Amino acid sequence: MPSLEQNQSAFVAALREPRQDPPSFIAEPTPRSSLRRFNVYRNNVYAGLIGVLGARYPAVQRLVGDEFFKAMARIFIDGHPPHSPVLIEYGSGLAEFLRTFEPAADEPYLADVATLEWRMHQARHAADAIPLHASHLIQLDEGSAARLTIRLAPAVSLIVSEYPVFSLWRANASDEASSGHQTFSGAECVLVTRPDLIAEAVRIPQSSAMLIAALLEHKPLGAAIGSVLAVDPHFPLHRTLALLIAQKAIAGVASQDETFEETPS
Amino acid sequence: MTTPLKIASIAVAGTLASAFAMASAPAQAADDMEKCFGIAKAGQNDCAAEGSNSCAGTSKVDFDPHGWKLVKKGTCTTTTVTLPDGKARTGSLEAIKG
Amino acid sequence: MRQDSQIRVLRRWSHGPIPARAGVGLKPEHYESVLETLPDIGWFEVHPENYMGDGGAPHFYLSRVRARYPISFHGVGLSIGSAGPVDKAHLARLKALMARYEPAMFSEHLAWSTHDGAYLNDLLPLPYTAETLNVVCRHVDEVQTALGRRMLLENPSTYIAFAHCELSETDFLGEVARRTGCGLLLDVNNVFVSATNNGFDADAYIDAFPAAHVGEIHLGGHADAEDDTDAPLLIDAHDREVKDAVWALYRRALSRTSAVPTLIEWDNDVPAWPVLHAEARHADAVLKENGTTHAKP
Numbered sequence: 174m175p176s177l178e179q180n181q182s183a184f185v186a187a188l189r190e191p192r193q194d195p196p197s198f199i200a201e202p203t204p205r206s207s208l209r210r211f212n213v214y215r216n217n218v219y220a221g222l223i224g225v226l227g228a229r230y231p232a233v234q235r236l237v238g239d240e241f242f243k244a245m246a247r248i249f250i251d252g253h254p255p256h257s258p259v260l261i262e263y264g265s266g267l268a269e270f271l272r273t274f275e276p277a278a279d280e281p282y283l284a285d286v287a288t289l290e291w292r293m294h295q296a297r298h299a300a301d302a303i304p305l306h307a308s309h310l311i312q313l314d315e316g317s318a319a320r321l322t323i324r325l326a327p328a329v330s331l332i333v334s335e336y337p338v339f340s341l342w343r344a345n346a347s348d349e350a351s352s353g354h355q356t357f358s359g360a361e362c363v364l365v366t367r368p369d370l371i372a373e374a375v376r377i378p379q380s381s382a383m384l385i386a387a388l389l390e391h392k393p394l395g396a397a398i399g400s401v402l403a404v405d406p407h408f409p410l411h412r413t414l415a416l417l418i419a420q421k422a423i424a425g426v427a428s429q430d431e432t433f434e435e436t437p438s
Numbered sequence: 439m440t441t442p443l444k445i446a447s448i449a450v451a452g453t454l455a456s457a458f459a460m461a462s463a464p465a466q467a468a469d470d471m472e473k474c475f476g477i478a479k480a481g482q483n484d485c486a487a488e489g490s491n492s493c494a495g496t497s498k499v500d501f502d503p504h505g506w507k508l509v510k511k512g513t514c515t516t517t518t519v520t521l522p523d524g525k526a527r528t529g530s531l532e533a534i535k536g
Numbered sequence: 537m538r539q540d541s542q543i544r545v546l547r548r549w550s551h552g553p554i555p556a557r558a559g560v561g562l563k564p565e566h567y568e569s570v571l572e573t574l575p576d577i578g579w580f581e582v583h584p585e586n587y588m589g590d591g592g593a594p595h596f597y598l599s600r601v602r603a604r605y606p607i608s609f610h611g612v613g614l615s616i617g618s619a620g621p622v623d624k625a626h627l628a629r630l631k632a633l634m635a636r637y638e639p640a641m642f643s644e645h646l647a648w649s650t651h652d653g654a655y656l657n658d659l660l661p662l663p664y665t666a667e668t669l670n671v672v673c674r675h676v677d678e679v680q681t682a683l684g685r686r687m688l689l690e691n692p693s694t695y696i697a698f699a700h701c702e703l704s705e706t707d708f709l710g711e712v713a714r715r716t717g718c719g720l721l722l723d724v725n726n727v728f729v730s731a732t733n734n735g736f737d738a739d740a741y742i743d744a745f746p747a748a749h750v751g752e753i754h755l756g757g758h759a760d761a762e763d764d765t766d767a768p769l770l771i772d773a774h775d776r777e778v779k780d781a782v783w784a785l786y787r788r789a790l791s792r793t794s795a796v797p798t799l800i801e802w803d804n805d806v807p808a809w810p811v812l813h814a815e816a817r818h819a820d821a822v823l824k825e826n827g828t829t830h831a832k833p
Contacts, residue, residue: 174700177665177671181619181660184660185651185654198700200698207696208764209761209769210695210769211695214696216496216501217658218657218658224489227489228489236517238531238532254654254656257613257626257655258491258614258649259491259585259629260657261490261589280519280527282527296592298590301590301595341517355517356517356520356526357518357519357520358520373474374473378470378471412471415456490564491612491657492583492804493645493659494756494773494804495771495773495774496771496773496804497775
């Protein structure tokens with residue numbers, strides 16, 4: 174009789190190798206009846222995880238097609254099994270996996286679409302933040318404003334792609350999204366936020382993305398703006414800041430003088 | 439001499455008030471900014487489209503003991519992407535039983 | 537900043553036990569319906585793993601549902617039956633989530649789902665041996681000690697059995713309850729599925745179940761398939777109504793247990809709220825009928 178550890182090691186090995194017979198210590202109610210029974214476990218493991226990845230990466234799935242996605246997901250799952258029983262955290266490595274996945278080598282934009290979908294997923298589950306009320310910003314004088322460090326909400330992230338990642342994602346994120354054949358080109362940058370309960374993506378100009386990237390690196394506002402102005406003197410500064418406020422992306426500001434953040438009452 | 443930081447601080451002071459005003463006004467269409475809500479299965483909040491933990495098994499068979507070969511699909515489906523090098527790619531790929 | 541103040545305000549919720557009536561598994565598809573209509577239903581159950589994110593919609597809705605209904609946590613990730621150790625990090629997250637939502641009950645499965653640090657995303661079967669009994673008792677004890685509360689352990693759906701078993705499943709569960717003081721969750725659908733798949737008698741299983749330890753009953757729908765010899769193979773899919781044979785088995789179980797909270801599990805192909813609520817009302821009717829017939833407390 175195998176020990177419990179031997180039993181479970183053999184069980185896992187057989188789950189992962191579909192061509193292998195079920196472990197010999199399984200009782201067979203009738204001869205040769207155990208294969209399809211054991212396959213219920215194989216199917217539960219893979220179908221469940223493929224379903225998780227499909228829910229998390231609907232645009233990637235639509236772009237490559239269902240059959241390709243399932244086959245690709247199987248390979249991904251074998252190489253990157255979940256390491257936590259919390260499936261909210263599963264699937265972060267798909268973009269990296271796609272970058273070196275040879276059958277998809279001709280579709281180099283897939284990895285960036287996967288990155289956008291993962292960031293949307295992260296935004297959905299990111300810690301709640303109370304957006305900073307703009308009245309706190311208006312009170313500041315020029316000097317203080319330049320020295321401000323803006324703390325962006327935990328849901329905020331940025332995708333800078335050399336591909337039309339936003340357009341591709343939007344056209345493929347749901348069954349309803351796509352209408353007829355579409356052609357996309359050009360580089361796109363995307364801001365991901367979660368203003369309330371629903372994650373949102375906004376396509377933004379590259380210069381806006383530069384500013385937000387500097388803020389994500391905790392550069393003071395003045396230095397961040399200066400670095401973008403040096404590259405693009407006409408960049409839409411007002412609209413970029415207005416967008417951050419409208420998307421409830423600013424969770425707090427800190428300066429050498431004072432710290433402002435909303436306090437729960 | 440006017441440093442970039444000085445310019446920036448002036449820009450910031452004027453900007454914060456007007457940014458707030460713009461943010462509280464109705465959304466204006468801008469060619470270079472375009473918003474899209476998250477996962478939008480018809481009639482669903484996007485929280486419903488989660489892959490999540492369950493104690494249920496499944497009768498949907500996604501398990502295949504024979505594996506797959508992954509190949510490019512001959513014809514394009516719905517999306518074409520023009521890459522930075524000017525080459526066009528269609529998104530759909532094909533899996534065939536190996 | 538986390539909206540903890542909001543949570544504190546909402547914490548006027550009941551601390552009483554789950555009532556001896558029907559509840560359902562809370563699905564995201566039903567968050568809005570439940571909060572808008574506040575249906576007459578005893579309680580809700582959730583998998584705590586689905587609320588282990590930092591924030592967002594899951595916590596927004598669960599805190600609001602919790603403000604109005606008792607809830608139960610039904611874990612799927614502790615892997616009580618693993619030969620390896622209990623995941624202490626997961627146990628700590630579970631404890632923190634319990635402090636936040638104060639569920640009236642906590643249950644887990646007589647199964648394993650992790651091996652060498654990998655999570656297998658299914659409730660896998662155990663050989664019922666003296667060694668397994670020691671492992672399960674040690675893990676149940678560790679979990680109850682860490683959480684500072686009694687847990688319920690659920691009988692699994694199984695598709696295969698092991699050649700070397702030293703105890704029946706009912707004896708195994710009874711022994712775990714006796715040694716650790718844990719309660720049992722009797723999943724009647726699992727009994728029907730496992731009995732059909734492994735060729736034992738479901739009625740005899742119910743009659744042998746250590747009924748005094750039962751703190752909760754589960755009901756759910758299963759799917760029909762066939763094995764390689766065309767024998768029936770039932771899948772615990774939770775994707776449809778509870779079948780008549782399972783309702784009959786439920787009545788048989790209630791004739792042996794006290795009136796206990798009963799959950800309808802419907803996790804795949806989730807129906808509109810009224811369909812799920814009707815299943816819960818059906819269970820309530822059976823509970824009531826049983827109370828009248830058997831004059832249970």
